[in-house]
Amino acid sequence: NAGVTQTPKFQVLKTGQSMTLQCAQDMNHNSMYWYRQDPGMGLRLIYYSASEGTTDKGEVPNGYNVSRLNKREFSLRLESAAPSQTSVYFCASGSMTGQSPLHFGNGTRLTVT
Amino acid sequence: AQSVTQLDSHVSVSEGTPVLLRCNYSSSYSPSLFWYVQHPNKGLQLLLKYTSAATLVKGINGFEAEFKKSETSFHLTKPSAHMSDAAEYFCVVSDGDSWGKLQFGAGTQVVVTP
Numbered sequence: 594n595a596g597v598t599q600t601p602k603f604q605v606l607k608t609g610q611s612m613t614l615q616c617a618q619d620m621n622h623n624s625m626y627w628y629r630q631d632p633g634m635g636l637r638l639i640y641y642s643a644s645e646g647t648t649d650k651g652e653v654p655n656g657y658n659v660s661r662l663n664k665r666e667f668s669l670r671l672e673s674a675a676p677s678q679t680s681v682y683f684c685a686s687g688s689m690t691g692q693s694p695l696h697f698g699n700g701t702r703l704t705v706t
Numbered sequence: 707a708q709s710v711t712q713l714d715s716h717v718s719v720s721e722g723t724p725v726l727l728r729c730n731y732s733s734s735y736s737p738s739l740f741w742y743v744q745h746p747n748k749g750l751q752l753l754l755k756y757t758s759a760a761t762l763v764k765g766i767n768g769f770e771a772e773f774k775k776s777e778t779s780f781h782l783t784k785p786s787a788h789m790s791d792a793a794e795y796f797c798v799v800s801d802g803d804s805w806g807k808l809q810f811g812a813g814t815q816v817v818v819t820p
Contacts, residue, residue, distance in 0.1 A: 700749055
């Protein structure tokens with residue numbers, strides 16, 4: 594019963610470094626999402642993938658890239674980290690319709706110095 | 707376009723007293739509405755959802771919410787707060803088929819005092 598699994602849990606980067614956040618789900622969901630959470634701003638959508646092989650920009654995509662590796666896995670890459678990308682990142686998965694709830698991972702806390 | 711406003715950023719209640727978290731929304735279509743809870747250092751967990759069925763929705767852990775279209779509100783309530791209810795709560799709106807386009811409120815931090 595893993596649900597949505599994110600790695601790593603914590604990461605500290607220097608400005609300009611790159612890294613990839615990994616996400617996997619075992620619920621056979623078609624859709625997967627990456628959000629960032631900043632104090633007082635709720636969650637904001639970075640990218641999403643409606644199905645295997647497709648990805649689309651969300652509200653705040655600049656500075657990020659994504660890969661939908663297969664139905665289970667959806668990764669988020671920071672090519673050149675900036676202090677403004679210090680945040681908590683959540684991966685989520687769900688069915689295709691907006692009426693279905695999302696299932697969230699436990700988050701990755703990223704600090705960029 | 708859809709949006710959601712949580713009217714209180716912080717709510718403090720005594721254990722055993724009622725909890726009220728207020729949420730107003732705007733949506734161009736018939737919305738789906740959700741409440742999620744986030745405990746410290748955890749992901750978000752679904753409390754309840756409204757998807758055009760009954761307007762009074764019951765969720766987990768004794769929470770319920772009422773959809774009021776005339777007031778564009780979806781307030782979350784619980785009759786008696788428990789210490790374990792201390793967490794952050796998010797109201798979320800979706801325009802039905804616009805998956806991936808969920809709009810989150812800014813969150814309400816709930817503190818429960820003994």
